[in-house]
Amino acid sequence: MIKIKFEKIRILETGNNLGPWNMAVDEFLLYNCKEPILRIYGWSKPCISIGYFQNIDEVDYKKCNDMNVDVVRRITGGGAVFHDMELTYSFVTKNFPQNILKSYEEISEVIIQALKKLGLDAKFSPLNDVIVDGKKVCGNAQTRKNNTLLQHGTILLEVDVEKMFSLLNVPIEKISDKKILDVKNRVAGISKTFDQVSNALKSSARDVFGCDLVPFKLSQEELESCQKLMDEKFSSENWTFRR
Template identity: 35%
Template sequence: MNEPWGFIDTGYHSAAVNMALDEVLLNWHSEGKIPPTLRFYGWSKPSLSVGHFQNAERAIDFPNVEKHSCEFVRRLTGGSAVLHDDELTYSIVVSENKDYIPKTIRSAYYMLSKGILKGYKNLGIPADYTIQEKSSTRTDVCFEQPAFYEMVVDGKKICGNAQTRKQGVLLQHGSIPMSMNKDMLFDLFRFPTEKIREKKRKAFSEKAITINEITKKRHTYDDLREAFRKGFQTELHMDLVPLELSDSQWEEVHELAKTKYTQEEWNLYHQRSV
């Protein structure tokens, strides 16, 4: 890439603020107010995010979401639901007109995810790409099934990523878990019977794995931030420049969080209108 990129670590925020901030970064980049930007962030509470087009009413067990004190939000990007908890989350906004951004979603993901792959290598994790075509079998749980060019260790999915393009800008964000509460995860979804829920929960360990499980060590947000910052910087040749938000920009983020990402019209029912 060989050009300046903004870099911002916004730390831990609510689900609504996190999704609002990704959206305003997309808007600001489209308007020429900020350069292409890499963002790292965490979640102040366990949070379940559903994909833009996902039928939340059908998929999600909302009484259990409340029981586990989880926050709930709908993403701008597609894909299945993700439980965000003990993880580093990243987002990228960049003009799709850049000559180094491929035109297809799959090719663009492959190019941008080289930074993620290098981050895992920096942690001593032998991650690699899956070459599995996306299955025709639908699942509401993101980590149950790798898509083409997603990352695996010994065939088990290790991160979840999603992408969209709006206003001439590509937004890609993803979940890089250190650990995962599998008991909580499968409580958050609706199943025909409790027997099926338990069967899915028990089978999940054969389909997904986390950083702490692979390394037998407990990692921190700071550990991952350093490893993946270096991964993006070296593998994608980003010249990362610190980006700080003004008070007025934070006000815009919080206003969008309040008026969109905390509202049932968006979070619960949006898929009915698309």
């Protein structure tokens, strides 16, 4: 049962960008939220994001550099995510259930309904996943600052499990065919295009929250703030290597 409703949600479509920029925009929106915003974005080159609490050693940093894959630390918890063929969204709001599980469930309903519009039988899988046919197709993470919630997550379009494993520091004995098969059995892409998912997501947000959608762009001043955040935080080794 969805309880949060909005009169309007601002829609921000920022296209494909580098990992540190994507994380900078999400943080900027979190700390400058006046109205609810749904941001839809992608990645101009592959990137691994690691969770706030993770050790950088989770990632084979040298191999990522060699393979031109960015590495960025998120401001949200959770595990390492290989961002490649996916649609990523972020949602910021000051109006949200205080209960964390409930807030994941209510916001994730937008994704579930979007996937249903695309013919997929999607379900919420606590705490923070969305599954289709028992496989994870969407992972989400939240943080809360100054009475504002940020939830961001990825909707997998296609998945390359072998490449993902090759970039993570998984003990060699665990990179077995069985382990890879195990992940393949638990994670899946939805085989839709970015535009299909983007359109479904916007339509679903309108339906689920009963609101108008108002597209907008970041101002030059806001873009400069994001640039500063990217340069000083998300591109810095101080932040990326902090744990």
